[in-house]
Amino acid sequence: MASLRDDAYAELRHRIVNLVYAPGQRLFERDLAAELSVSRIPLREALQSLRNDGLVVSVPRQGVVVAHFTADDVRDLFDVRESLESLAARLAAARVGDDGLGRLRASMAAARTALGAGDDSAVAAANAAFHRELVVMAANPLLSAMMRPLEARTQWLFNLTSRRDPEPVSTWETGCGEVQAPPGRTSHKPTYNTGMRTSAPHTRTAPGPRLAPPPTSIQALVQKCDEHQGLYEAVAAGAADRAGALAFTHVASGRKESIALAAAWSAGVVDPVEATRTRRRLTEPAGSTPAAPPA
Numbered sequence: 069m070a071s072l073r074d075d076a077y078a079e080l081r082h083r084i085v086n087l088v089y090a091p092g093q094r095l096f097e098r099d100l101a102a103e104l105s106v107s108r109i110p111l112r113e114a115l116q117s118l119r120n121d122g123l124v125v126s127v128p129r130q131g132v133v134v135a136h137f138t139a140d141d142v143r144d145l146f147d148v149r150e151s152l153e154s155l156a157a158r159l160a161a162a163r164v165g166d167d168g169l170g171r172l173r174a175s176m177a178a179a180r181t182a183l184g185a186g187d188d189s190a191v192a193a194a195n196a197a198f199h200r201e202l203v204v205m206a207a208n209p210l211l212s213a214m215m216r217p218l219e220a221r222t223q224w225l226f227n228l229t230s231r232r233d234p235e236p237v238s239t240w241e242t243g244c245g246e247v248q249a250p251p252g253r254t255s256h257k258p259t260y261n262t263g264m265r266t267s268a269p270h271t272r273t274a275p276g277p278r279l280a281p282p283p284t285s286i287q288a289l290v291q292k293c294d295e296h297q298g299l300y301e302a303v304a305a306g307a308a309d310r311a312g313a314l315a316f317t318h319v320a321s322g323r324k325e326s327i328a329l330a331a332a333w334s335a336g337v338v339d340p341v342e343a344t345r346t347r348r349r350l351t352e353p354a355g356s357t358p359a360a361p362p363a
Contacts, residue, residue, distance in 0.1 A: 072106045076114035079104060084123045084134055085224045086189055091136045091333075095124065121217045123224070137221075137228060139331040145221055146323045150316055152215055153199060157299060157315035159206035161308040168205035172198060172300050179293055191289055192226045198296055202303070202315075229322075229329050230289075295321070 080100070083089050101111050115132055118124045125135045160168065175198040182190030196219055203215050295318040302311035 072110035073113040073117075076100075076104050076106050076111055077117045080114060080118060081121070081123065081220055084118070085220055085227060087227050089134045091134050091228075093134045095132045095134065097132070121220050123220060136334055137225060137330055138334045139327050142225060142327050142330040143323075145218065145225065146319065146326070149218060149222065149319045150323075152211065152218070153202070153319050154312040154316040156199075156203045156206045156208075156211060156215065157303065158308040158312035159208055159211070160202045161303045161306050161311040163205060163207050164303055164306055165205070168201060169300075169304055171201045171204075172303070175201060176293070176296055176300065179296070183289055183293065188230045188289070189227065192223050192230070195226070195292060195296070196223050202299075205303070225326060228333070229326055291321075292318075 080095075089095065095115075097108060097111060097115075101108055104111065106114075115124060115126070119126055119132075122141075123135055125133050127133065175194050178197070179191055179194035182188075182194055199222075200215075200219065203212055206212075295314070299311060299314045299318060302314055
């Protein structure tokens with residue numbers, strides 16, 4: 069049972085964090101159970117874990133909705149991350165070891181490869197692995213427990229604020245090495261599956277509406293790579309105070325823009341209670357015909 073719950077949790081977490089399900093989208097237990105080939109009990113346990121992570125909201129006797137990421141939510145996340153990640157960096161530098169440094173280098177190499185391929189999701193995963201390894205190196209179980217639920221929200225926020233727009237450059241020199249711009253890289257925004265019901269095995273590639281915040285330069289991703297290199301060097305040198313200061317600056321650098329973007333995209337937030345009162349796609353016009361429930 070635990071394995072089924074964990075598998076369902078991991079898959080749904082992946083879909084939410086990677087924008088397969090849009091913020092505000094209603095999730096139907098019967099559909100999810102069929103798609104994931106699990107019974108209602110492990111599915112509900114998985115949904116409870118997602119609630120604990122802040123990724124979904126439950127409306128009593130109505131259903132579950134993918135949570136919105138409001139400006140206040142983003143502000144709260146940065147408040148906590150700035151404190152905990154700077155602590156993790158200081159402890160990692162104080163307890164530095166060769167194995168941990170090797171894993172940090174591997175995550176930076178993975179970020180460089182993903183950046184060159186134009187794969188922003190892979191960049192996010194590699195960057196998350198870098199920060200996760202700093203927490204492991206800190207060797208503080210309480211800190212690890214506090215950081216675990218933040219990882220999903222951090223990756224989710226990255227994907228919500230990340231754009232894939234072409235740059236007028238072909239090569240960037242970064243702290244992670246030289247990165248080649250992928251040929252023919254084209255601009256596109258994340259697309260979401262917002263179909264309320266589907267008979268497909270899964271809905272990872274179903275088309276949906278587009279969220280279109282202002283474009284962000286690819287140099288922002290390059291900057292993160294540079295900052296990770298500087299942080300790595302401080303940890304490797306055992307410079308705890310410098311590592312803590314760099315980690316704080318690294319996290320805080322995205323605060324202002326992220327809050328502004330969250331304020332823009334959450335301006336038309338659908339109330340979770342309202343979202344569970346209809347079986348229509350959340351983006352359909354009010355006069356459109358609701359999708360018929362399955363027989």
